[in-house]
Amino acid sequence: MRVGIIGLGYRLGYLAHVFSLMVKDFQVVGYVDPAPAGKAYAEERGVTFGKAYDTPEALLEAEDIDLLMVGSPNHLHLEHIKTGLAYGKKIFAEKPVVTSIEETMELAELIGKHPADQIMVGLVLRYAPLYVDLRKAQADGLLGDIVSIEASEHIPPYHGAFFQRDWRRYEKYAGSFMLEKCCHDLDLYNGVMGCRPAFVASFGGRKAFIPKNAPEKAGINDLEVYHRKPSGWQGSDRVFDGDGDIIDFQTAIVEYENGASLAFHTNMNVPDDFRRFAVMGAKGEAEGDFVRNFFKVTDARTAKRLIDSTYKSSDLSAHYGADEQMAADIAKHVEHGAPLPVSVIDALEAGLLALSMDEARRTRSVVDMAPIWRRFDAALARSKAA
Template sequence: MKTYRIAVIGLGQRIAHVLAAMKEVGWSLEVAGQVDPAPVGAPILADAGIPMGRNFADPATLLAAGPYDLVMIGSPNHLHLEHLRAAFAAGCPIFAEKPIVRTEAETFALARQLADVKTPPLYIGLVMRSMPIVREVIARVDAGELGTLVSMDATEHLPPEHGGYLARNWRRRQEWGGSFMLDKVCHDFDIFGRMSRARAARVASFGGRAIFHAGRVDPPTVWSDGEAAYAMRDAGWMGANDAFHSDMDVTDHQVAIVEYDSGLRLSFHSNSHVSLQERRWYVSGTHGTLLADLVRNKLMIRPGLSRAKPERIDYANRTDDNHNGADQAMALDLLAALEGRAAFPVTPQDSLEAGLTVMAIDRAQETGQMVDCAPMWAEYDAAWAPKVAEPGLIA
């Protein structure tokens, strides 16, 4: 079996979990080197029995020590474009965590680079594409079991410890992570675009900070059993000590409505501090309805005029991180792609378009205006368009 020589740029908790999943499903791998001034993913690798490899001062020195079979990018979102460009130049296959980039300008710049320059294979960690329940949802929609998709209601509600972590972690700042919605639900909007096979046409959104802010009077900080709250995880790079008194500038709750080019209408509700956790998609079409519970890993579906009991599938395999085996499934998908046995389930284009959809939603929330997405898509498509040589120049 081939042993994959891997370089890691940004050894955070997420990329360490992906590496652990890769080993768990049978990869033979060696972390040959990594760059991170404070690698908070180190304990996760240690628990998985994966040596961290040599620590390099910067990505340039790390990549110069290649070649590698895979470069993995797990740095904060604002560094993704810089690190992607460096990895492109090194010519090695790349796995990058989502979101692929953080802003519209970065999206257009990356699209231009991907269109103009022959780049090595690029795989994006939109892990939900690998979840068995999500694959089944897409398959049922593609098979026409719901008919034409008409409307959809979706949620992403985080338990207090997860929301408190985001309020202390670098994701609390737009300059580092983008937005709450971008970092947390670009997964979902990738799937929504895939199901509808359409782009967002118009979006509106409302949100703010009503949970994690210094103005709250005596916020609760202890669980009912006396255990300290909001202390579950190391806050990592640029972490803040207090979820309520950090310099957070992203929303902690947000709602959005989206109309797709296909006619599908979507409502989305997110909240980062709930006592009844939920991630759910309720999809209604002209011929049937589907309910996917991504936390409990259960699917229910019934044709529109059926009086029989709904079909129910329980995928079990629930995990504390609610990925429910998706990390392991993605690790297998990544290995299959590198070995040329199967295409990776999500493309860089899919990731860029999901990100732009959420960025339009955030722009609507910030401005208080409905956003027409057509100009954004026109600029995006222009970035992908082949460049025509000027008259008199040899192409």
């Protein structure tokens, strides 16, 4: 597989390593990045890179590639996706695909003008064994109609500090924290619900990574934990008094079109971190945790444990075994047309939910998503009619 990369940061440097292990004859034949922070990481693990190009157009003119991987800062994704589409290339875009409602509508208008599977997305948790097992239990009828979901994504302080120091600390580059970090999770639970979110309320702010909580104010000199994960482009050493505008915790409640509800919580300063869900159905309950590696299903009527599974952590995967599976499945799709478990439409719908959560948080109001879905469907319809 001949691959070109736009945006060779830490994520795509890592994925280049994973793809090289999972995909026969994987080659990065060219890349575009003025400061490729992830290149050294991949090279240390045996990945070789072709020529560096100054622009995406120069890369696409010079190289015959099977797949264009877009890992640039989020605010540049749409531009780079549009370039790849103009050259007729299969595209893998990291999440979130775009950063605003307007960009979502613009991309929606483009989608129907190209093959439905031309854009693939890095919503990697769709490939996680735990999520696959959850959807199987649901399909097997063990849960019945979904009534409510309680879920969270919590990240440890070293990772939260990375967000405070990296380019992702600026919403103008990354979008909101809910969009940048949690669109994975929102996509999962949209999938379980099987319908679109209808109403959203949310609260949150920044209370952990603020000046008064800086360790040096408490006489603590060991700051290694807050600098463990390196930052790349636009990086900073300031964790508690930096210039970023992202928040560090948020809660949201969502009512779906089928009347079921989701309660979701994220926090970036959780030392004993977890990423769990509890899915309550009319017939049973499913509980799992991506970090603590368990999955349970319990019958509602008998309280009998129907499934009780644990998972082995992967030394390679940053996402609980999902990165390897995603790489293998993307390759099968590109080379043989095999189906994938998530589409660009799924990704855009999860993004619109995240953006609506942030509107609800900022305005302290309940957001009715019906007007957004009307705009989205109209944009998709225009693309198909063009």
